[in-house]
Amino acid sequence: MxxxxxxxxxxxxxxxxxxxxxxxxxxxxxNAATTQKPKAVIDALSAYYEQDNANIHRGIHTLAERATTAYELTRKKLAAFLNAPSTDQIIFTSGTTAGINLVAQTFGRANVGKGDQIIVSNLEHHSNIVPWQMIAEEKGAEIKVIPVSDAGVLDIEAYKALLNPKVKLVAVNHVSNAIGTINPIVEIISLAHEVGAKVLIDGAQSVAHLAVDVQALDMDFFVFSAHKLFGPTGVGVLYGKRDLLESMPPYQGGGEMIKEVSFSGTTYNELPYKFEAGTPNIADVIAFGAALDYVHAIxxxxxxxxxxxxxxxxxxxxxxxxxxxxxxxxxxxxxxxxxxxxxxxxxxxxxxxxxxxxxxxxxxxxxxxxxxxxxxxxxxxxxxxxxxxxxxxxxxxxxxxxxxxxxx
Missing domain, CATH: 3.90.1150.10 (Aspartate Aminotransferase, domain 1)
Incomplete structure (x- = not known):
């Protein structure tokens, strides 16, 4: 029962x-636009600023160490939430849109060339259309679209017909933000992999409603936002398979994403930090950890x-x-x-x-x-x-x- x-x-x-x-x-x-926040999340946000406000990773004083521990604990919670193989594969972003753009500007730019194809669906949010259009225009690639039925269901037979070795990436949402359709991502991912294409799943609308196991689903990339999952705005998550993330160049340059900098050359940090340039959104990441705890308890x-x-x-x-x-x-x-x-x-x-x-x-x-x-x-x-x-x-x-x- x-x-x-x-x-x-x-x-x-x-x-x-x-x-x-x-x-x-x-x-x-x-709630599809943004979810409300439980008191536990609001309290966690206040507690950071009242007690632990410090920059993370590089400080050796007590506040910096406490802030770093709390920040990285959220990464561990996310790895467990998604059943990711490693915390190194959890990249913090500012939201779903930023995660998609990160993949577009790194994986997309490096792997999509003239005559290649990117598949999206007719159910996509603009943020899972426009970044791919920008890459396609820059590289001379082509966007193909999976049609949708009157009921709001993707035409899987039409999708199968679109797949071919020229397809480098399939980018679809797990759930439509506009009409609520849950897409058959197991089949979508499996079919894409048969032709050698990688798949990005926009999980902005699914994480608050459906269980997501990135390993069981064999996801290449998965992106979502904290504020859709009862957490703060300004925080997003990108999960990627390790080999893909390691092959992708850094998206932005600055502090934290480097190992050593000199005028003769720079070496980059390891995962996940090579994609996290600059001071991150520390307080909201920590508060997101409280949101994950809250949801986990239900x-x-x-x-x-x-x-x-x-x-x-x-x-x-x-x-x-x-x-x-x-x-x-x-x-x-x-x-x-x-x-x-x-x-x-x-x-x-x-x-x-x-x-x-x-x-x-x-x-x-x-x-x-x-x-x-x-x-x-x-x-x-x-x-x-x-x-x-x-x-x-x-x-x-x-x-x-x-x-x-x-x-x-």
Whole structure:
């Protein structure tokens, strides 16, 4: 029997949820954009600045050593979280976008040449499209796109047809940020490897909802952001296979990424530090460690069951609203619902729902090619986390109906 969550107890851990917005209790349904932070993360951030504020790795005094220990402990926690073979393969970045650009500017620049191909999908966030377009333009390579069905499912047969020895990299998301589709990355990775291509998986939307084992999935590269996993903004993670990371040149020059510097030449540091130039985001990395501890303490089966129940309940409640159409009906989804309503602009809905204290996301969700595929200017997106409730969904639907009446 799956353990159930004590939602009241969990919600007590998140200070931001207990406030009034526009004289109404806040309902936060914008978790795909960023998740809220438990008190443990906020406390860890404050504690660093109050007690341990110092630069890391090079100092020998007590504060520097304490800060270094806490910073590197987060790296160890991440290696365990992802089942990475080594902490050396965990690179800290400023976010998912920075991780993708790091791979594009190092692996991509070194391995993609004239006439080569890079495959992306029609479900991608702009950050997993534009860096590859830049490399393709610079190198004379070509971008190929995996099409998506009306339901929001990638066409795997079309993907198979795109694969050939010219493909150097496949870059796809684990989960669509815009419509919630969970992609079949096991098959995507395996098929790419058959033709010698490497694979980058954008895990920004998956890490808070799905278990990720980088070894079992045979991932070449995996990137995500802390703030999607109840941690601070400004921190990201890049995992890569050791041989790939060792073959890639440094992305930026500066302190920490070097062994020795002279005017006659410079030698670079070992992994992971050769990709971490300059003073890092120390406080937020340490606080991210607290977020990992917090998530680890919640039974994963119960977390998944809560989010699946929220998705099913919200889907059922929304489908009865006249003129409402859910965009993205893949059989495998995370707790994200994108929808449009006949004759109503998504932004108008979002603005009026905010008057009721309800936070959703509207627009193209940095996925304009996908919106073009569906001939939409954008959608309304409600995205749930385990701290959301069925009562919030009831009020959301009621306020949405009131909003539609106001819009006439």
């Amino acid at each position: 799956t353990e159930t969550l004590n939602i009241d107890q969990i919600r007590a851990d998140f200070p931001v949820l207990h406030q009034q917005v526009n004289k109404a209790p806040l309902i936060y349904f914008d 039974p994963s089966e119960a977390l998944a069951a809560q989010e699946e129940a929220l998705l099913a309940y919200a889907t059922q409640k929304l489908q009865v609203i006249p003129g409402l159409r859910i965009v993205g009906t893949a059989p495998e989804k995370i707790a994200v619902i994108s929808f449009v309503i006949d004759g109503v602009h998504p932004q108008d809905i979002g603005v009026l729902l905010d008057k009721f204290g309800i936070a959703i996301r509207t627009g193209h969700h940095c996925a304009q090619p996908l919106m073009q595929r569906y001939e939409l200017v954008g959608t309304c997106r409600a995205s749930f986390a385990f701290y959301n409730t069925f009562e919030e969904i009831d009020r959301f639907v009621l306020c949405l109906e009131k909003t539609l009446q106001m819009l006439g």
